Amino acid sequence: MANEDGISHYLHPQHRLAHVHIEGNFLCDGCKVVGHGVRFRCHACNFDLHEHCARCSSTISVPMHSDHLLTLHVLSQDNPRRCDVCRKTAIGLCYRCVPCGVDIHPLCTLVRPNGGSWVTVGKIVLKVINIAANIAGFPGLDLIADAIER
Structure with a gap:
């Protein structure tokens, strides 16, 4: 639930999380992936969540x-x-397809292809030409090289 006082989150039920922008990197306590800038934060506990991790739906x-x-x-x-x-x-928050053995970080579900050809890589499908990640707070996503190396 969200309002001007922040949100409640099941990963940190002790306190509400404030929506803040703080310059610099942080480690998301949800997905354990580095983020930057905007986040939901418990100042008392030094607990941070990416905006996306704070609002993830249970299935997608x-x-x-x-x-x-x-x-x-x-x-x-x-x-x-x-x-x-x-x-x-992938530790912490992770989307899974148990029957297929597919695991995807919450932020990686935001990757949207922009042009190019569909290529099957393992058990997932990626567009590997002109991928537009556009993920705020997820620096260094080298999707093309990492996917092709498999």
């Missing part, structure tokens, strides 16, 4: 894996996975 459909809905999971450090989009470690 994405064009890169249209066979099934993806379900939001919280992965422990004892059971890390690898994001099938950016190929980085």
Whole structure:
């Protein structure tokens, strides 16, 4: 739930999270991926969430894996996975298709192709020419190189 006093979030039920813009990088306590600038934050606990991670729905459909809905999971450090989009470690918040073994960071679900050809890479489909990530707070996403290297 959101209002001018911030939001409540199940990952941090102790306090409300304020919507803030603070220059500099932060580690999202939801997906464990570095962000920058705008976030939801508990100042008392030094707890930060990307805007997108704070508002993730429990299930989504994405064009890169249209066979099934993806379900939001919280992965422990004892059971890390690898994001099938950016190929980085996935712990914390992660969308999963359990039957197919597909795992995608919440921010990586925002990747939208912009032109190019569809290419099947593993169990996901990517457009690898002119990908427009446009993900605020997710610097260094090298989607093309990471996807092709698989």
